Amino acid sequence: MTSPLCLRGGRILDPARGIDRAQDLWIDQGKIAGLGEDAPAALRSRKDVQILDVRGAVVCPGLIDIHVHLREPGQEEKETIETGVRAAVRGGFAAVACMPNTSPPLDDRPRIEYVRRRAADIGLARVFPIAAVTVGQQGEQLVEIEDLVEAGAVAITDDGKPVRNAEIMRRALELTRELGIPVIQHAEDPDLKGTGVMHEGWVSTRIGLKGIPDIAESVIVARDALLAERTGGRVHVAHVSAARSVQIIRQAKARGIHMTGETAPHYLLLTDEAVAGYSTSAKMNPPLRSERDRDALIEAVVDGTLDCLATDHAPHTDIEKDADFESAPFGIVGLETALGCYLKALVEPGHLTLMELIERMTVGPYRVLGRPGGTLEAGAEADVTVFDPESRSTVRASEFESKGRSTPFDGWDLPGRVLLTVVGGRIAYQAATSEATLQ
Amino acid sequence: MIGGKKDLLGLEDLSAQEITGILDTARTFREVLDRPIPKVPPLRGMTAANLFFENSTRTRLSFELAEKRLSADTVNFQTSGSSVSKGETLRDTARNIEAMGIHLVVVRHQASGAPHYLARHLDAGVINAGDGTHEHPTQGLLDIYTMREQRGRIAGLKVAIIGDVMHSRVARSNIWGLTKLGAEVTIAGPPTMMPAEVERFGVRVAKSVDEAIEGSDVVNILRIQLERQRGTLYSSLREYARVYGVTRERLRRARPDVTVMHPGPMNRGVEIAQDVADGEHSVILQQVTNGVAVRMAVLYLLAGRNEAPEAPTETPTVEATKSHDEPTLSPRR
Numbered sequence: 001m002t003s004p005l006c007l008r009g010g011r012i013l014d015p016a017r018g019i020d021r022a023q024d025l026w027i028d029q030g031k032i033a034g035l036g037e038d039a040p041a042a043l044r045s046r047k048d049v050q051i052l053d054v055r056g057a058v059v060c061p062g063l064i065d066i067h068v069h070l071r072e073p074g075q076e077e078k079e080t081i082e083t084g085v086r087a088a089v090r091g092g093f094a095a096v097a098c099m100p101n102t103s104p105p106l107d108d109r110p111r112i113e114y115v116r117r118r119a120a121d122i123g124l125a126r127v128f129p130i131a132a133v134t135v136g137q138q139g140e141q142l143v144e145i146e147d148l149v150e151a152g153a154v155a156i157t158d159d160g161k162p163v164r165n166a167e168i169m170r171r172a173l174e175l176t177r178e179l180g181i182p183v184i185q186h187a188e189d190p191d192l193k194g195t196g197v198m199h200e201g202w203v204s205t206r207i208g209l210k211g212i213p214d215i216a217e218s219v220i221v222a223r224d225a226l227l228a229e230r231t232g233g234r235v236h237v238a239h240v241s242a243a244r245s246v247q248i249i250r251q252a253k254a255r256g257i258h259m260t261g262e263t264a265p266h267y268l269l270l271t272d273e274a275v276a277g278y279s280t281s282a283k284m285n286p287p288l289r290s291e292r293d294r295d296a297l298i299e300a301v302v303d304g305t306l307d308c309l310a311t312d313h314a315p316h317t318d319i320e321k322d323a324d325f326e327s328a329p330f331g332i333v334g335l336e337t338a339l340g341c342y343l344k345a346l347v348e349p350g351h352l353t354l355m356e357l358i359e360r361m362t363v364g365p366y367r368v369l370g371r372p373g374g375t376l377e378a379g380a381e382a383d384v385t386v387f388d389p390e391s392r393s394t395v396r397a398s399e400f401e402s403k404g405r406s407t408p409f410d411g412w413d414l415p416g417r418v419l420l421t422v423v424g425g426r427i428a429y430q431a432a433t434s435e436a437t438l439q
Numbered sequence: 440m441i442g443g444k445k446d447l448l449g450l451e452d453l454s455a456q457e458i459t460g461i462l463d464t465a466r467t468f469r470e471v472l473d474r475p476i477p478k479v480p481p482l483r484g485m486t487a488a489n490l491f492f493e494n495s496t497r498t499r500l501s502f503e504l505a506e507k508r509l510s511a512d513t514v515n516f517q518t519s520g521s522s523v524s525k526g527e528t529l530r531d532t533a534r535n536i537e538a539m540g541i542h543l544v545v546v547r548h549q550a551s552g553a554p555h556y557l558a559r560h561l562d563a564g565v566i567n568a569g570d571g572t573h574e575h576p577t578q579g580l581l582d583i584y585t586m587r588e589q590r591g592r593i594a595g596l597k598v599a600i601i602g603d604v605m606h607s608r609v610a611r612s613n614i615w616g617l618t619k620l621g622a623e624v625t626i627a628g629p630p631t632m633m634p635a636e637v638e639r640f641g642v643r644v645a646k647s648v649d650e651a652i653e654g655s656d657v658v659n660i661l662r663i664q665l666e667r668q669r670g671t672l673y674s675s676l677r678e679y680a681r682v683y684g685v686t687r688e689r690l691r692r693a694r695p696d697v698t699v700m701h702p703g704p705m706n707r708g709v710e711i712a713q714d715v716a717d718g719e720h721s722v723i724l725q726q727v728t729n730g731v732a733v734r735m736a737v738l739y740l741l742a743g744r745n746e747a748p749e750a751p752t753e754t755p756t757v758e759a760t761k762s763h764d765e766p767t768l769s770p771r772r
Contacts, residue, residue: 204634206451207573324548
């Protein structure tokens with residue numbers, strides 16, 4: 001076991017309990033031992049405590065990103081569990097939930113167990129596997145849901161594709177209702193999407209690319225709201241991109257339907273104008289949409305219609321992304337820029353307080369998964385993120401830990417330098433030049 | 440160089456002045472084409488590569504002819520693009536072109552933005568010969584050249600563009616060029632083939648073909664390719680012809696001396712009636728001839744940035760006309 005840890009003098013932000021004050025955070029045996037005087041006296045008097053001075057920095061529960069593509073097994077040229085979790089902890093994420101659209105997909109117990117075992121062996125970020133809804137993600141036959149949940153799956157989704165068949169969606173919701181896990185929907189009507197590659201609007205018209213209309217997303221969100229209402233199951237809408245979808249989720253919540261939603265940094269900082277130069281680093285699915293959609297998403301994050309902030313970290317090789325726009329695959333990376341992007345999109349303009357932002361990146365996503373976590377309460381798993389919200393730096397994709405380098409934020413100046421990521425009481429990441437700060 | 444750029448990727452990128460400059464240059468070359476020996480030396484020693492990733496006969500022939508009339512060496516590459524991954528082909532193509540020391544690249548590709556990719560990766564000048572559903576700038580230029588030739592002006596001209604605007608690169612290039620030069624553009628076609636927010640091009644969207652044609656100076660008819668649609672945008676060619684086909688009767692609503700154009704190849708009896716295609720208003724074959732002159736102008740202007748490897752042995756033989764920015768037709772040094 002590692003020695004106890006004391007993060008000295010940081011600004012403790014624990015949204016689960018509404019705490020915002022400068023205090024020492026004590027960690028022992030992989031758990032949070034307490035704040036300041038509340039930590040056991042016996043621990044505070046021990047000589048083998050590793051003390052890190054984090055004055056001036058924010059100390060918050062370890063961030064969790066519930067929408068990450070780790071690509072292993074099967075697509076290790078894009079990302080591996082190891083490179084993915086290295087990217088995660090560098091970005092301040094103590095935990096990630098990984099999507100099942102690997103090759104083969106995570107649709108049976110051995111594959112779920114494989115991901116967990118690999119993650120445990122690497123020992124950096126926590127990895128929560130999400131299982132497929134249907135065998136092979138083929139949309140036809142349900143997976144063995146309870147066996148997969150027992151093996152450690154925290155949710156089910158066919159992400160990468162939608163659960164197209166309403167009957168299967170209905171039954172998946174009925175079968176998960178008592179398990180307390182959400183069915184995560186990649187909301188997209190494949191017929192309305194067609195062969196579209198970007199948002200359908202003025203930019204797609206101008207540059208002659210086939211559009212994906214906002215309703216391709218929203219009709220499925222509307223359908224699933226009805227299915228959630230009828231079954232009592234929980235639908236979590238992945239990567240919400242459209243104003244119309246937001247409106248439906250807001251109405252569903254008001255009617256007591258168990259529907260939650262997430263968005264990703266690029267939808268808050270960019271619009272379809274970013275595609276204008278055929279830049280493949282602006283190609284993802286769902287696509288960057290209009291200014292109106294962007295404004296609606298920000299509003300939805302602020303009022304809680306969208307419960308949490310994810311990344312949809314979707315790495316591809318440089319070779320794949322270095323192509324004409326239509327040929328390049330959908331997807332960009334996000335783990336190593338998300339915190340800075342969210343600070344820039346939400347906190348700097350005053351849409352959210354720092355506390356509110358952290359809520360949506362910690363306890364918020366844990367709540368979506370129906371799991372405990374995302375707090376600095378004594379006895380909780382010692383997952384902690386320390387960052388300096390004032391320090392700014394330039395994004396350099398070439399320095400990413402992720403194998404994926406495609407990001408529209410390369411070269412951007414972003415706030416919020418991650419100094420330390422602690423996972424289960426162990427230092428999983430420490431900024432290279434932070435030795436002076438962290439003594 | 441055109442507009443300070445080494446490439447011609449679209450008319451969206453050009454100013455009215457730059458477009459007019461190309462048209463004026465094209466007029467000189469149009470005269471060359473009427474000579475007994477229609478050949479001039481300005482591109483001697485330069486090599487143009489025609490890369491056609493998508494099938495095309497007339498555009499490729501037109502470019503090749505333009506290059507040869509300018510005394511360039513030409514190489515052709517044509518592929519259906521089906522067997523090889525598109526991205527891979529483009530990247531490798533770019534590398535090969537670099538290695539072969541080609542000066543000008545003419546590219547036709549099924550993916551919108553493919554010429555932009557090549558332009559970014561190459562020192563050679565890139566000419567977009569049609570990319571996906573984006574632009575076909577030389578077609579737009581030759582259409583506008585023909586309109587100017589026929590009507591004497593572009594500003595204030597009433598131009599109706601009829602058909603599948605959404606999938607038409609010809610429509611986009613026409614619209615950009617015409618609106619920049621002050622024409623009044625009206626479009627009409629099936630609502631399913633009108634792209635989102637199309638009015639932001641600065642065009643009027645008519646509710647019917649009749650409404651669009653009403654009082655027009657020029658009717659430019661787009662080729663319909665229903666076989667490319669998935670059967671959801673329109674039911675049948677028969678229905679299309681009935682509702683959107685330009686017939687002699689519909690044409691009566693236009694000005695009596697209306698100019699009828701079509702970029703080809705035509706579906707006679709579908710988007711254009713037989714007697715309209717071959718009628719007295721049709722300038723479809725003039726468009727083809729003008730196409731060579733316009734492409735010569737574009738090649739000539741873009742070649743200006745490149746050094747020809749050796750000095751020409753003969754002097755330019757074109758007598759200058761009145762235009763102030765007349766090309767000398769000698770290789771620029």
